[in-house]
Amino acid sequence: MNLSLMRRLLCLALICCHPTLFAAKVTVDPNLWGDPLGKECISCHEKASPGLAQQWHKSAHAEAGVNCLDCHKTSVEDDDAITHEGQVIATIVSPLDCSRCHTVEYEQQKGSVHSEAATIIENRLPALAGHVGGDAIIAAGCDQCHGSKIKLRGDGTIDPSTWPNSGIGRINPDGSKGSCSSCHGKHRFSKAQAREPSACVRCHSGPDSPDKAIYEASKHGMQFQSHRDEMALSSDSWVAGKDYVAAPTCVTCHMGAAGKLKATHDVGMRNAWSLNTPISQKQQLVVFEDGDKLELPESHTSPKRGSELTKSDGSMGKVKAVASPKRRRQAMNLVCLECHSKSFAGSFMKQFDGVVKLFNEKFGKPAKSIMQALYSEGVLTPVPFDEPIEFTYWELWHDEGARARHGAAMASANHTWWEGMYLVGRNFYARFLPQVEMVAGKEMAKALIEEHVKSLDHHQWMDKPQKANPILGYDVTRQDNE
Amino acid sequence: MSSRWKLPSFITRHVLYALVLGGVAGIGFMLFLIEFDHLTSSEAFCTTCHSMELAAESYRQSTHYNPVSGVRASCGDCHVSEGVFAATWDHFLGGKDLFSQIFGPDYDNPVVNVLHLPDAAFAARAWFKSKDSATCKRCHVLEAIQGKRTDTNAIHREETTGKSCIDCHINLVHRKVPDEKTFKRAQWHRMIEEEFGIEAGMANQLMAK
Secondary structure, three states: OOHHHHHHHHHHHHHHOOOOOOOOOOOOOHHHOOOHHHHHHHHHHHHHOHHHHHHHHOOHHHHHOOOHHHHHEOOOOOOOOEEEOOEEEOOOOOHHHHOOOOHHHHHHHOOOOOOOHHHHHOOOHHHHHHHHOOHHHHHHHHHHHHOOEOOEOOOOOEOOOOOOOOOOOOEOOOOOEOOHHHOOOOOOOOHHHHHOOHHHHOOOOOOOOOHHHHHHHOHHHHHHHHOHHHOOOOOOOOEEOOOEOOOOOHHHHHOOEEOOEOOOOOOOOOOOEOOOOOOOOEEEEEEEOOOOEEEEEOOOOOOOOOOEEEOOOOOEEEEEEEEOHHHHHHHHHHHHOOOOOHHHHHHHHHHHHHHHHHHHHHHHHHHHHHHHHHHHOOOOOOOOOOOHHHHHHHHHHHHHHHHHHHHHHOOOHHHHHHHHHHHHHHHHHHHHHHHHHHHHHHHHHHHHHHHHHHOOHHHHHHHOOOOOOHHHOOOOOHHHHO | OOOOOOOOOOOOHHHHHHHHHHHHHHHHHHHHHHHHHHHHOOHHHHOOOHHHHHHHHHHOOOOOOOOOOOOOOOHHHHHOOOOHHHHHHHHHHHHHHHHHHHHOOOOOOHHHHHHHHHHHHHHHHHHHHHOOOOOHHHOOOHHHOOOOOHHHHHHHHHOOOOOOHHHHOOOOOOOOOOOOOOOOHHHHHHHHHHHHOOOOOHHHHHHHO
16 A cells, blocks of 8 residues: 555545534433433522523533533633532533533644634734724624633623623633634534534524525525435434425534545534635645644645644644545535435536636735735735725625626525635726726736736736627727627 | 609719700710711712722612612612611721721722632622522512513522522622632732733732732
């Protein structure tokens, strides 16, 4: 067995090493839950907070005998420990707390793009939310999806600028990252609810991640709407192609079990591309011995198993496995194949890749190069968003560019073009380039546009002003062309 | 007749004077104690010490100061037992606060005051617990607690066996202090240092004084 085959097998094992059931069967000794003291909470909470008590009563937790204290108990040394009716508890139940029973899911979500959602934007946050918005926006906006860094006060209260929060990358007092309740509404923790697209759209909607609208406009979303009752959403086993075939939801493709493909709580594992970056890159997923993960661009040499690599937090980690973009795409393809033929799925992916590459080459790279030149020449101040062109550039890739790429990834024609690449093009030609000239002056702008834009085949049409078309009513030369 | 009502021989005229005077003095002393307890339980008396003015700041923001009913609880209503003997005893014990005010740390300094607040809170809670929250019950009758929400009444009827008011109701009037069990002094110090904008480590120094 040669080395590359071994690595490929390892990657496959990495992708497929999870149990068939979406939620792994809890293997903890049942004697370890059902704390008798926790049973005492219930009668009072049925009165004090009847809503959440009722939700718990309807939950699988209640059915299994898991009570309030099983999740909320903590030790007095913990920073967020409080006393409540004689018990030492914590308000926040972190993924680490959930991992007392749900170990597999915890290990999978650890280091995923979800659990790192707050860390990923940490550097950008002060410029965007801080300057353009303000602290109130960070607490009630950004952090509600990305997750806050929970701050405890010396009097045992949680700083209200960081709580309540169920952002998916929340940094918890115990150091763990994430919030299970982001998708699994607390205290009911319904399987069906988490499998619904609505579990995702609280955050995956809006300009930078318009997945709600895209999914709803796609054939997949249409089928889901029509055949929701055939989705077996409450089923214990939820394998696409076996337990349901009506439609895929967000969970189906990004996390769910399908045929031979096992389920995972690492939501980004099957993503071959980065789609929310100024320029999309194919990415390889590095998994470290301690469970941490790192996204590396494909251009980076694939790290060897057992080698040392700098992790996203700056510390060193030992590489356990690497999943190449090709492997990740193969995993995603396995979901498609439950309903589509190989060639159908393969050709769809070609169309998707084509849009991503078009965005990269035609708009993403030239715009980025021009912006870098404007900064290095001192034309723009280093502070972001104090000049109109900075908003134009931001929206070019972050809003319209993301929408076009997500639209192509999930088959919404309208979002790919009219809501996506059309707006990218309009921004680029009718706002960005004119603004370059406004800030840099005619001469410098001309040089920049020549170098970064007009040198590309994609933009050659700009130098053919006589090439007429009737679309906007220019009829005179139309006769010549016909 | 006169022989039937004759006073015992040891009750001489002087003894009689002494008894009457003693009685009057006794009544006077009791009346004094009642007035004394009444006066020394008032907010006006307590806040003659500046340090207590700091405690009163949070009190004046609380519902015990500004209830919709208009029934205002004053310092002594909560912190001094009912009954002239118990009240006098509590005031006697409270004399140690006066001693500390004069000879102890500089409680008039808001930072020093709030640094010592947790210890004061723990002591007060222990006192309430030892009295089975007797002073709360001067006004609050368990059976009569209705609350604004329908379930408040049911909770007080059905969930309070073996519990005293103070077990659940802490941090009602004065600045919030965690339960002693989960209190972390280092974190408290850091919070106060941040709040008053003083150098890290200053809290420890102030406490050591």
